[in-house]
Amino acid sequence: MKIGANFPAATPEGPLEKKWTSYKDKIDLVNPANKRLLDIIVVGTGLAGGSAAATLSELGYNVKAFCFQDSPRRAHSIAAQGGINASKNYMGDGDSNYRLFYDTVKGGDYRAREENVYRLAEVSGNIIDQCVAQGVPFARDYGGLLDNRSFGGVLVSRTFYAKGQTGQQLLLGAYSAMNRQIARGKIKMYNRHEMMDLVIVDGKARGIIAKNLITGELERHSAHAVVIASGGYGNVFYLSTNAMGSNVSAAWKIHKKGAWFANPCFTQIHPTCIPVSGDHQSKLTLMSESLRNDGRIWVPAKEADAKAIREGKLKPTAIIEQDRDYFLERRYPAFGNLVPRDVASRAAKERCDAGFGVNATGEAVYLDFASAIERYGREKALITHHDPNDRELILKLGREVIANKYGNLFQMYEKIVDQNPYETPMMIYPAVHYTMGGVWVDYDLMTTVPGCYAIGEANFSEHGANRLGASALMQGLADGYFVLPYTIGNYLANDIRTGPISTETPEFEQAEKEVKEQLERFINNKGSKSVDYFHKRLGKVMWNNVGMSRNAAGLKEAIKEIQTIREEFYKDVKVPGDVVGFNEELAKAGRVADFLELGELFAKDALEREESCGGHFREEHQTPEGEAKRNKEFQYVAAWEYKGTPSEANLHKEMLAYKYIEVKERSYK
Amino acid sequence: MNLKLKIWRQKDATDTGKIVDYNISDVSSDMSFLEMLDVLNTQLIEKGDDPVSFDHDCREGICGSCSLQINGQPHGPDGGTTTCQLHMRKFKDQQTIVIEPFRAKAFPIIKDLIIDRSAFDRIQQAGGYVSVNTSGNTQDANTTPINKVDADHAFDAAACIGCAACVAACKNSSAMLFVSAKVSQYALLPQGQIERQQRVQDMVAQMDEEGFGACTNTGACEAECPKGISLTNIARMNREYIGANLKS
Secondary structure (H helix, E strand, O other), rough: OOOOOOOOOOOOOOOHHHHHHHHHHHHHOOHHHHHHHOOEEEEOOHHHHHHHHHHHHHHEEEEEEEEOOOHHHHEEEEEEHEEEEEOOOOOOOOOOOHHHHHHHHHHOOOOOOOHHHHHHHHHHHHHHHHHHHOOOOOOOOOOOOEEEEEOOOOOOOOOOOOOOHHHHHHHHHHHHHHHHHOOOOEEEEEOOEEEEEEEOOOEEEEEEEEEEEOOOOEEEEEEOOEEEOOOOOOHHHHOOOOOOOOOOHHHHHHOOOOOOOEOOEEEEEEEEOOOOOOOOOOOOEOOOOHHHHOOEEEEEOOOOHHHHHHOOOOOHHHHHHEEEEEEEHOOOOOHHHHHHHHHHHHEEEEHHHHHHOOOOOOOOOEEEEEEEEEHHHHHHHHHHHOHHHHHHHHHHHHHHHHHHEEEEEEEEEHHOOOOOOOOOOOOEHHHHEOOOOOEEEOOOEEEOOOEEEEEHHHHHOOOOOOOOOOOHHHHHHHHHHHHHHHHHHHHHHHHHOOOOOOOOOOOHHHHHHHHHHHHHHHHHHHOOOOOOHHHHHHHHHHHHHHHEEEEEHHHHHHHHHHHHHHHHHHHHEOOOOOOOOHHHHHHHHHHHHHHHHHHHHHEEEEHHHHOEEEEEEEOOOEEEOEEEEHHHHEEEEEEOOOHHHHHHHHEEEEOOOOOOOOOOOOOOO | EEEEEEEEEEEOOOOEEEEEEEEEEOOOOOEHHHHHHHHHHHHOOOOOOOOOOOOOOOOOOOOOOOOOOOEEEOOOOOOOOOOOOOHHOOOOOEEEEEEEEEEEEEEEEEOOOOEEEEHHHHHHHHHOOOOOOOOOOOOOOOOOOHHHHHHHHHHHHHOOOOOOOHHHHOOEEOHHOOOOOOHHHHHOOOHHHHHHHHHHHHHHHHHHOOEEOOOOOOOHHHOOOOOOOOOOOHHHHHHHHHHHHOOO
């Protein structure tokens, strides 16, 4: 197979369902003794990075893993709630690899690479087997077999789950696999370390400069390959469901060193998050999509009722059935409350913009469990031989069933909002959640920098313009457990004679010097505003002009404003403390500096893409019913090459051909 | 509301540290506790002072990064919650709030309210795993049915977020609740059976080596655990440990 950076991506020959197998049969392998001579750096220890680090070290490679948190177990994959998809067809409802592949490509609005998506579907079943073997406690039914539930945009139940803590349980599985290798010395773990730059030697990725966040010292680390698994860049919006520390820096540093950045404007705005409560807000909290299995979304049908609710004069439970507008069920009868996220988010925004929003801000809709509680309660009463007409009992039993399914989510809601969601409907509103865009990779998951890979949310991934629920966990683990460990060998097979890579070279010297200069520049700046001040301003521009709906004028304005904020940031940011020692503000300054560049490329990409597709909605391109309207001309991956500033980035197009799926208008009606 | 904060400040591991007083005004009751500290920090930064360092990340109660001993209680006065999910509506206007790091010999202070919890990682490395390689050839996930009750109990134990509130709550700084949660998860599942005895012995040995204290069954750990990890896990671990020692 072809080695090195492939653009546009070359994919294996043969029929779709044989491509991955024939690829594995033909690639170069590294023998076990030689694997011991090869070092791999993995940046990030979430589902992708953690699973990759564990598997690569099991194979025999020497792995150095880095995370900025105090333990690999705290990576933000831990917060994923709802579940993980796999085409096991345990429910016997007609699922298959092809159907998972089809749903994912359609869900992504035909902007993903077919061969990659099929491979993802193909290994999805293995992920569940592997996790169960590790002792991941998935939900089970009374027969002791694995339970499944449904997620948006599909007509089967293929989502495996562990209450509302699926990400936690999967990540702890990967973490346990890492621990086993850390104990054997096969993984050298660097906690509280941040990657500051990529080091390239003779055109190949050969190491990184890392900062020890406790001492502030810069360290040089070399390897034969570097894997970036640092997650997504949703925090460019300041407010998102991402963790406070989630950042784009590792991905952005490699972009500036030659890795092209693909589809930055493809960002997922998740429909069911707890609404913003005030200016002090530091982050937004997701309420899992799994809740849409049982929760029904509505707003008052009468504007006057909505107004009364906003003013606190009316309670939602007082509104009778006929006066409620279950707008998703009304607009999309086939998929109802389980339409994909982009569709549900836009529909909620449309109702709120039209004046039907609830909450004091007018920016919220209801997610109501009353009918599910009644339905489950009645069923439970019948099973346990109680009176199915005793309303009190039914509500009690129903609430128990709901608590068993979503208990932690309901508790989280109550802590934040101070309302009991078992008794009154939840209030929800869309929020930034996931970024489909990211570093461009070929079929091997290699970036345009030879020897530098990107996996998980950090790459531009298999989700096209919109990711389906429960597919991020699937992709992260597929990349780390089952794809990268094969494909990286195809590259490293040519490196078995290289020997250890020295860090005492001009390339490492230069990279370290540049990092040091930037850190000193922040400390010596003596401005007047905190890092957060600039981050919040950037976030407002992104949300208002580059958020759920976009237009050319707004995007052009955003580009200008971001440039202005960036200029002011370098002039006026104030970073307290010193370069040495623990300094969180200094770490934040570096991350926000990168967001201020990415934000501009993001807006530029959105401006260039003259169509609506998936999470990217351009007001100029919509059907008369307000649905997204794709443009055939834009059936490509936009891969941006860094040329000194975001405004000068050079666009490369990877055209997407659909050989196995007919490209249709995406309808969930 | 207006509050008086007494916060532990310590420059680095070698500094002796002390309580410093701060006044903060116009705190909204909808703010989370950490958002209140964000406001304080912004004020400190703009005044040219060093902001208060504390661990935090997901701010939705699952990553286990945040800690803080608030008025003597790990994660503060609200039950079943982490500090990031604690809201200011649980406090009164004019209240004095004392904020300290989680304290235990095994958790050295790095700076201010940030502690080093790597001892927890090392305990997990000693045996908190099932020895199965990634291969794609493990048996089908549904080959071995697992009794729902056992699976649910394994899940309840596995819900531990590793925040260390149990250690901070314990007068002996014991890590028994944390260690027993992992031991229980695997002891309850068929996948954990092969290494069952070795695991509990190795993890307990590492726990002792890290300098955690003994368990005297006061139950403070369970009372303060934000995830409701049950004391029955400690009882299970004791049985596992005694059983393993008798057999080996």
